[in-house]
Amino acid sequence: MGKGRLEAFSDGVLAIIITIMVLEMKAPHGADFSALRPLLPVFLSYLLSFVYLAIYWNNHHHLLHSIQQVSGGILWANLHLLFWLSLIPFTTAWMGENHFAAAPTALYGLVLFLAAISYMILQRTIIARQGRDSLLAAAIGRDVKGKLSLALYLIAIAATTIAPWIAWAIYIAVALIWLIPDRRIERTLAERNWQKQ
Amino acid sequence: MGKGRLEAFSDGVLAIIITIMVLEMKAPHGADFSALRPLLPVFLSYLLSFVYLAIYWNNHHHLLHSIQQVSGGILWANLHLLFWLSLIPFTTAWMGENHFAAAPTALYGLVLFLAAISYMILQRTIIARQGRDSLLAAAIGRDVKGKLSLALYLIAIAATTIAPWIAWAIYIAVALIWLIPDRRIERTLAERNWQKQ
């Protein structure tokens, strides 16, 4: 089975998730700029979630680039990832509407944590099928970025009981870590091509 | 006519159906975790429907894998399937908001039953075009899983008059039957390739 439809379906779901979040930003009834002020936390939540979903789409792109064949296990690991990502519009809306209160901020982090776990499961499912010697295994190595993100999400969730803004700072920090493009797969691929020649 | 656009359109509709269901989970007004409790049945309904739609997407993928040419009959049998699947967000919302009351649980099963019927019609339309000797006909055989599911849906619908939780247990059981990946088509394809060599 080819990977074309898996990519197309994932792209479709991610495109819809990223876009329907904006539906939560309801047009205010007032017609002057002050009417926009209560929407500021909703907008900031949207911006953060947009960046997170863009990072997932970007890395998902690289991840599937390294595979040729799709197994049933990969299909379901991918759907599992899409499930947690599909909850982001809900947690974004709850956090934005409650102006970053503790509980919504913690739930936001929990869904990010579960999405990160499911991304790791997808990675391992692909590597398990490709073998220890696979391109992806070489490219990911010990996956420091992935494990660090998981730890930071847990710290952020705990920090919401002290002050929600700490959690928010951590979510932004994790996004920045990932915004640096993940060139590991591209680089490993380039090296191997060079060795073959 | 190629099957590329049929797959693309079906993927698009399925991706949208699976994603807009989450719009029914409205962010609660309270800002603590107890505000989430009334949403639990909505979340569980969403989870079940997500799994069902993922199974349909997965099997639809396998089904179309076995065809080369798309006829008018296949196009309409496919649209018929998409119609019933498009009603799942509605039945999911009604069942979730009414905490699994009898009537919404029965309607949920009825739409699953009609979707399963339309999936069978699509299978038969494809086989009719490919001929008795087709790959798909060999792979599906007597379609025990398909017929068993139909019977179970009918039992579940009847059971809602006694206790809705019986119906729910049956819906979960049917999902589990299908979660086991359907390797019949892949296996038959592999055998035939082997015989050709």
Next chain:
Amino acid sequence: MGKGRLEAFSDGVLAIIITIMVLEMKAPHGADFSALRPLLPVFLSYLLSFVYLAIYWNNHHHLLHSIQQVSGGILWANLHLLFWLSLIPFTTAWMGENHFAAAPTALYGLVLFLAAISYMILQRTIIARQGRDSLLAAAIGRDVKGKLSLALYLIAIAATTIAPWIAWAIYIAVALIWLIPDRRIERTLAERNWQKQ
């Protein structure tokens, strides 16, 4: 410029239009079957619009099948068609919620009429680029079905002032005319392939 992205974008828009219509069918507050009764006209409107959009997708599929190159004119003629089709969820909701009152039924027909006009413009734009001798021009001929539909829509709109059910009967009749698959393009294509051999 290839036609791949034109097809992908059109499929995306049509898939979304056909799916978001179901969002207008809000889950009722009551938990028994009688609570569904007020939704019946909404459901019937949805069913009719689903069939119309499926016919458009189907014929759009055939129409683009006959072209290789996309010009700026074809791009805009296609977007013009998508604009009118995008209004169908609105007219469907207005007609369904008002139980097929005269004005919403007339507006529903007007949007169908304008979509049909824009489909004809798209056909002519394609033929103008392909030349008089084109496959599509031969396949469509005098386009009796297209012109008949336009006349029937106008009669239906006028009939809403007498009795809206006449308009509804006409909308169903036009859908049935088109449900018969349009094999003209396929047949002409097959004949030409035969002549070449």
Next chain:
Amino acid sequence: MGKGRLEAFSDGVLAIIITIMVLEMKAPHGADFSALRPLLPVFLSYLLSFVYLAIYWNNHHHLLHSIQQVSGGILWANLHLLFWLSLIPFTTAWMGENHFAAAPTALYGLVLFLAAISYMILQRTIIARQGRDSLLAAAIGRDVKGKLSLALYLIAIAATTIAPWIAWAIYIAVALIWLIPDRRIERTLAERNWQKQ
């Protein structure tokens, strides 16, 4: 990395943005044509935004046509463009519901301005990767249309403090400037092909 998924994802997001705007046109409660009158500004806002998004899709199509390889920089420049475009349904709804009041009309122009800036950044990112001698650089030249649009948006935003209708006239004028299909890339491509022969 190929550009297929970048196009597919962008098409998906643009198709969703262009379609969900119509969800803001809620079906009115009255069942006669006079009930539609308050919706007229919402409809006109939708029409203008539909044309703008169609122009962006169209030009995005041409822009990506000129590239073979996608870099991380191009991916993020593209996501940046999609972010600003994703806010158009919000600004469209706010402007339509407030009957073109000054503040919503200014915000509408601001989002158009930021989308135009992000489109320019995407253009420059592509040219930077292709080199000074690139097809796109030759086709765009001094980008008079792009710079003129930016200036006109700023004038329109300033004009909302005098009379919002001036801003609206400018938005329509900019759309008309772009509706003239941008044949520069196609023409340059054709010339180069000719020179090679």
